[in-house]
Amino acid sequence: NAGVTQTPKFQVLKTGQSMTLQCAQDMNHEYMSWYRQDPGMGLRLIHYSVGAGITDQGEVPNGYNVSRSTTEDFPLRLLSAAPSQTSVYFCASSSGGLVTEAFFGQGTRLTVV
Amino acid sequence: AQSVTQLDSQVPVFEEAPVELRCNYSSSVSVYLFWYVQYPNQGLQLLLKYLSGSTLVKGINGFEAEFNKSQTSFHLRKPSVHISDTAEYFCAAVKTSYDKVIFGPGTSLSVIP
Numbered sequence: 360n361a362g363v364t365q366t367p368k369f370q371v372l373k374t375g376q377s378m379t380l381q382c383a384q385d386m387n388h389e390y391m392s393w394y395r396q397d398p399g400m401g402l403r404l405i406h407y408s409v410g411a412g413i414t415d416q417g418e419v420p421n422g423y424n425v426s427r428s429t430t431e432d433f434p435l436r437l438l439s440a441a442p443s444q445t446s447v448y449f450c451a452s453s454s455g456g457l458v459t460e461a462f463f464g465q466g467t468r469l470t471v472v
Numbered sequence: 473a474q475s476v477t478q479l480d481s482q483v484p485v486f487e488e489a490p491v492e493l494r495c496n497y498s499s500s501v502s503v504y505l506f507w508y509v510q511y512p513n514q515g516l517q518l519l520l521k522y523l524s525g526s527t528l529v530k531g532i533n534g535f536e537a538e539f540n541k542s543q544t545s546f547h548l549r550k551p552s553v554h555i556s557d558t559a560e561y562f563c564a565a566v567k568t569s570y571d572k573v574i575f576g577p578g579t580s581l582s583v584i585p
């Protein structure tokens with residue numbers, strides 16, 4: 360089973376560039392979310408979606424956009440990369456919202472120079 | 473604001489010794505509580521969760537946690553650790569009003585042979 364797949368695994372961007380982090384799940388989960396992980400800060404929620412066509416902001420949404428056109432895919436777009444967005448990004452999905460087990464991808468390590 | 477505190481950023485422990493990883497949450501309302509583990513270069517996976525009922529929750533890999541409402545704590549324990557338990561451990565909480573999941577900053581457990 361593939362579970363949650365994130366691409367790419369590593370990425371280096373120059374300041375001001377844009378890019379899309381891909382996330383796909385094959386478990387037919389309605390709830391999907393994006394987190395960033397920074398040392399000493401745990402995971403912080405960027406955006407989340409409770410189903411196709413529905414997205415909402417998390418704790419740290421500035422500089423990021425999301426869309427959810429299908430149940431399977433939940434891409435995260437960086438509009439104009441900044442060094443402060445250097446982080447490890449995780450996508451997660453769950454079947455029943457926040458109280459059910461979240462399945463995480465293996466992460467994308469992004470460096471903005 | 474709801475927050476999750478993990479008092480120890482790093483916990484070294486000898487193999488086969490017991491370990492307790494501490495987690496406290498601040499909330500005036502009922503919460504659901506989780507422990508996740510992150511092995512090196514991987515995403516997070518669920519160890520255990522508390523939704524209601526018995527305050528002692530058993531999870532995978534021999535871990536257990538006890539919910540203490542009066543002390544607003546959800547400490548994770550294992551009676552005898554193995555080298556393979558070396559990982560980052562995250563406590564997380566979500567309000568029963570289905571707000572966002574809040575993660576603690578993480579505790580790095582290092583098991584010493």
